[in-house]
Amino acid sequence: MRIALFATCIVDAMYPRTARATVAILERLGHEVVFPAGQACCGQMHVNSGYLPEAVPVVRNHIEAFESQDYDVAVAPSGSCVASVKHQHPMVARSCGDAALEARAEAVGAKTYELSALLTDVLGITDAAAQLGSWFPHNVTYHPSCHGMRLLRLGDRQLNLLQSVGGITVQPLPQADQCCGFGGTFSLKNADVSTAMLEDKTANIKATGAELCSGGDASCLLHIGGGLSREGSSVTTLHLADILASTRENPVSVTGDILVGGKVAR
Amino acid sequence: MSSTYLGMPALPVFGQGNLNAVESFPLAAKRELGNSQLRANLGHATHTIRDKRLRVVGELPDWEDLRNAGSATKQAVMARLPELLEQFEQNFTARGGIIHWARDAAEANEIVRDLIGEQGADEVVKVKSMATQEIGLNEYLEEQGIAAFETDLAELIVQLDHDKPSHILVPAIHKNRTQIRDIFLREMPGVDPELTDSPAKLAEAARSHLRRKFLSAKVAISGANFAIADAGTLAVVESEGNGRMCLTLPETLITVMGVEKLLPSWRDLEVFMQLLPRSSTGERMNPYTSLWTGVTEGDGPRNVHLVLLDNGRSAALADEMGRSALHCIRCSACMNVCPVYERTGGHAYGSTYPGPIGAILSPLMTGITSEENNSLPYASSLCGACYDACPVKINIPEILVHLRAEDVDSKRGTKKLPSQMDLLMKGASWAFSSGKHLGLLEKGLPLGRIAAGRKKKITKLPGIAGGWTRSRDVPAPPSESFRGWWAKDHRDPAAGAELPDSPNTDSTNTGEQA
Ligand code: SF4
Numbered sequence: 001m002r003i004a005l006f007a008t009c010i011v012d013a014m015y016p017r018t019a020r021a022t023v024a025i026l027e028r029l030g031h032e033v034v035f036p037a038g039q040a041c042c043g044q045m046h047v048n049s050g051y052l053p054e055a056v057p058v059v060r061n062h063i064e065a066f067e068s069q070d071y072d073v074a075v076a077p078s079g080s081c082v083a084s085v086k087h088q089h090p091m092v093a094r095s096c097g098d099a100a101l102e103a104r105a106e107a108v109g110a111k112t113y114e115l116s117a118l119l120t121d122v123l124g125i126t127d128a129a130a131q132l133g134s135w136f137p138h139n140v141t142y143h144p145s146c147h148g149m150r151l152l153r154l155g156d157r158q159l160n161l162l163q164s165v166g167g168i169t170v171q172p173l174p175q176a177d178q179c180c181g182f183g184g185t186f187s188l189k190n191a192d193v194s195t196a197m198l199e200d201k202t203a204n205i206k207a208t209g210a211e212l213c214s215g216g217d218a219s220c221l222l223h224i225g226g227g228l229s230r231e232g233s234s235v236t237t238l239h240l241a242d243i244l245a246s247t248r249e250n251p252v253s254v255t256g257d258i259l260v261g262g263k264v265a266r
Numbered sequence: 267m268s269s270t271y272l273g274m275p276a277l278p279v280f281g282q283g284n285l286n287a288v289e290s291f292p293l294a295a296k297r298e299l300g301n302s303q304l305r306a307n308l309g310h311a312t313h314t315i316r317d318k319r320l321r322v323v324g325e326l327p328d329w330e331d332l333r334n335a336g337s338a339t340k341q342a343v344m345a346r347l348p349e350l351l352e353q354f355e356q357n358f359t360a361r362g363g364i365i366h367w368a369r370d371a372a373e374a375n376e377i378v379r380d381l382i383g384e385q386g387a388d389e390v391v392k393v394k395s396m397a398t399q400e401i402g403l404n405e406y407l408e409e410q411g412i413a414a415f416e417t418d419l420a421e422l423i424v425q426l427d428h429d430k431p432s433h434i435l436v437p438a439i440h441k442n443r444t445q446i447r448d449i450f451l452r453e454m455p456g457v458d459p460e461l462t463d464s465p466a467k468l469a470e471a472a473r474s475h476l477r478r479k480f481l482s483a484k485v486a487i488s489g490a491n492f493a494i495a496d497a498g499t500l501a502v503v504e505s506e507g508n509g510r511m512c513l514t515l516p517e518t519l520i521t522v523m524g525v526e527k528l529l530p531s532w533r534d535l536e537v538f539m540q541l542l543p544r545s546s547t548g549e550r551m552n553p554y555t556s557l558w559t560g561v562t563e564g565d566g567p568r569n570v571h572l573v574l575l576d577n578g579r580s581a582a583l584a585d586e587m588g589r590s591a592l593h594c595i596r597c598s599a600c601m602n603v604c605p606v607y608e609r610t611g612g613h614a615y616g617s618t619y620p621g622p623i624g625a626i627l628s629p630l631m632t633g634i635t636s637e638e639n640n641s642l643p644y645a646s647s648l649c650g651a652c653y654d655a656c657p658v659k660i661n662i663p664e665i666l667v668h669l670r671a672e673d674v675d676s677k678r679g680t681k682k683l684p685s686q687m688d689l690l691m692k693g694a695s696w697a698f699s700s701g702k703h704l705g706l707l708e709k710g711l712p713l714g715r716i717a718a719g720r721k722k723k724i725t726k727l728p729g730i731a732g733g734w735t736r737s738r739d740v741p742a743p744p745s746e747s748f749r750g751w752w753a754k755d756h757r758d759p760a761a762g763a764e765l766p767d768s769p770n771t772d773s774t775n776t777g778e779q780a
Contacts, residue, residue, distance in 0.1 A: 007748050007749070009698060009704065011748065012704070012708070012747050012748045012749055013704075013708050013711065013743065013744075013747050014741070014743055014744070015744075016744050016746065016747055016748035016750075016751055017744070019748035020748065020751065023756070035749075035752050035756070036701075037701050037749075037753075038700065038701040038702075039701055040697070040698040040699065040700060040701050040703065040704040041694075041697075041698035041704070043698060045691075045694065046691055046694065046695060046698075047667060048648060048667055048670070049670060049674070049687065049691060050643075050667065050669075050670030050671040050672075050673055050674035050675075051671075051674055051691040051695070052671045052674075052675075054691050054692060054694075054695035055695070057695055057698075057699035058694075058695060058698040058699050060699070061698070061699045061700055061701075065701060095671075146647070146648075146649035146650055146651075147650070149650075150649070150650035150651070150653070150654055151650060177651075178605055179605045179647050179649035179651070181605070181647055182647065183646070183647025183648055183649070184648075185644075185687070186644065186646065186647045186648070187647075187733065187734055187738075188730050188731065188733040188734060189292065189644045189687075189733070190291070190292050190295060190606075190644065190645060191292075191733030191734070191736055191737070192292065192295060192296045192299055193292075193295050193299065193606050193609055193610060193645075194647070194733075195736070195737040195738075196299055196305075196609045197605050197606075197609065197647070198737065198738070199737075222740075222741070223738060225741065226734075226738030226739045226740060226741070227737060227738050229723055229738070229739040229741075230725075230737055230738055230739050
């Protein structure tokens with residue numbers, strides 16, 4: 001299968017390793033990965049902040065970038081960006097009265113999958129250790145992010161994949177379904193409430209005794225990791241894709257400066 | 267009052283009264299967040315109700331069908347509201363009730379005052395009504411020398427304490443038992459000075475206080491949960507029975523109700539009597555449901571009035587994207603699951619309607635340009651928990667975003683200088699409108715690494731981004747974006763992607779853990 005990667009702006013700029021891990025997983029399964037070079041961002045920040053006219057060129061760009069490439073399905077390691085492509089892009093096209101663009105947005109959206117949904121529903125991965133060779137001998141917990149859970153209805157797909165990784169220990173996270181308080185510009189406009197939500201999330205994470213918290217959305221992980229780092233905790237965050245990509249031969253490093261919150265003890 | 271006016275004025279009137287915040291949400295939230303007792307009380311209460319609701323909702327195999335039915339009924343009602351109101355008026359009037367139409371809070375308050383005046387009363391009993399909270403009726407009557415006694419227990423506590431409700435169903439959610447005992451001792455005439463904070467003792471004190479009021483009051487004021495158009499019947503749902511005392515004992519009953527509470531027929535009530543109690547208190551059935559149709563010979567009140575209130579509802583109805591906010595049956599499920607409400611409480615929202623529904627309903631009813639209410643649509647992380655919980659499936663996150671866009675648009679070109687947010691959004695629009703633009707900017711990532719320094723984290727950012735670094739670090743960016751790496755290393759598909767061991771950092775990956 002030819003799979004187009006939507007790297008998302010945050011992953012592209014802040015967590016390139018997660019995009020490379022996504023490529024590695026798909027290529028390991030024998031698929032061809034293409035990267036539509038014109039892509040930039042889903043425009044979710046603009047839409048959610050009320051800047052619809054400013055979102056139009058961003059959405060148009062995304063549609064054109066993915067139309068210009070020949071592929072079977074597109075994938076992004078981010079539930080919220082996929083939800084934006086699927087649900088917000090047609091709405092943005094409608095807002096500027098462009099019915100043709102709306103239809104094109106629907107078409108691109110229909111072919112776009114969140115990583116765990118692609119792996120589970122399309123590629124039939126149920127056992128990451130056996131089918132992907134995933135090996136990650138660490139004690140982790142997992143935060144399901146809101147948009148994956150409620151807009152994409154990912155259910156337990158991410159958690160199931162995580163639990164099937166070789167060597168891993170997954171601790172249940174108390175009040176896992178509670179928002180971490182990121183919410184894009186919400187964390188700037190209502191910084192105090194966002195912080196109060198974050199504090200509860202990091203406290204719950206620390207209570208699990210896990211070395212790190214995993215999830216499927218880089219932005220939530222950036223937020224949670226940033227909070228843990230500020231609290232001086234040794235617990236950090238790592239994207240699900242990085243964990244799935246990790247193997248015995250080439251284990252993912254859990255030290256280094258793309259992780260916030262210090263080193264993960266082995 | 268005219269009985270030909272169909273409740274829909276030609277030009278929508280915006281609502282007034284207790285709908286407007288007096289300060290912006292972030293400011294009010296900051297103050298409320300500082301109250302640790304409030305936060306503890308709220309966290310405990312919302313989590314308890316939340317779990318209970320999930321349990322009883324889980325018992326119904328057709329819960330989603332019920333939600334769909336409720337949502338469809340409300341949609342149908344909104345589509346033909348003027349017609350249903352007319353039908354209701356005919357049936358209600360035919361059974362001896364009298365209808366009054368109120369365009370806004372001021373009109374409604376005057377109508378109620380005049381009706382009380384006609385009875386020569388200077389005291390009324392009330393059963394919990396959001397509509398009268400909304401129009402500030404108690405305060406207005408007090409100015410007119412009329413005392414209004416709340417009879418719902420929680421409502422009574424809040425009233426005695428000269429406080430405002432902070433939750434639409436559990437108005438005293440922010441108070442604990444000891445606080446309630448202190449309020450009773452301080453404010454309740456003739457209360458036993460030995461009163462303890464045991465729930466039974468507190469209920470007993472309230473009961474004897476209220477009984478005196480029920481027996482002496484000539485006029486009662488109530489809200490209504492539903493109005494059935496083809497029967498001319500009103501319904502109130504409550505759990506203590508004090509409402510039933512109000513509805514049956516006094517000579518005169520005045521109900522104040524928003525125009526959106528209509529249901530076409532008796533049959534429709536069935537769906538809502540299942541949706542409401544489970545969503546609100548987590549009960550299978552509410553203890554008291556009172557229904558009344560006009561005046562009945564020899565039974566109940568002699569004079570039955572209904573004030574039909576617009577106060578911004580037609581403005582909300584005129585908003586195609588926002589009108590489904592009027593489907594709300596005030597169950598409070600959305601606020602019980604809202605992570606923002608859980609931490610700030612109801613007072614931070616300013617209006618009678620707090621939480622997620624308040625964040626959309628208040629600005630819809632007052633207009634988005636209304637001072638301070640324009641901060642309400644931002645009082646959400648858009649986590650979507652409210653939409654999942656809402657028994658009539660109001661897509662609150664979508665309406666929040668719609669109102670944010672209205673707010674931004676209403677300010678375009680009106681300011682001398684664009685805000686930091688405007689500039690950020692404009693800049694990002696340029697950056698994100700092409701892969702080339704973003705690629706160019708990403709060439710600056712190494713600069714971010716320098717800014718992060720040896721600790722490899724950024725702990726202070728300027729401007730609005732400073733809100734982020736007040737409580738969170740930002741990791742040092744990588745030295746190269748994914749795009750940059752792909753262009754260099756992945757042009758040849760045959761090369762394959764190696765798992766990045768130390769992709770853009772000087773991190774050590776010795777492979778020891780294998
Ligand atoms: S918006 Fe929905 S969940 Fe919230 S109070 Fe109204 S009916 Fe209940």
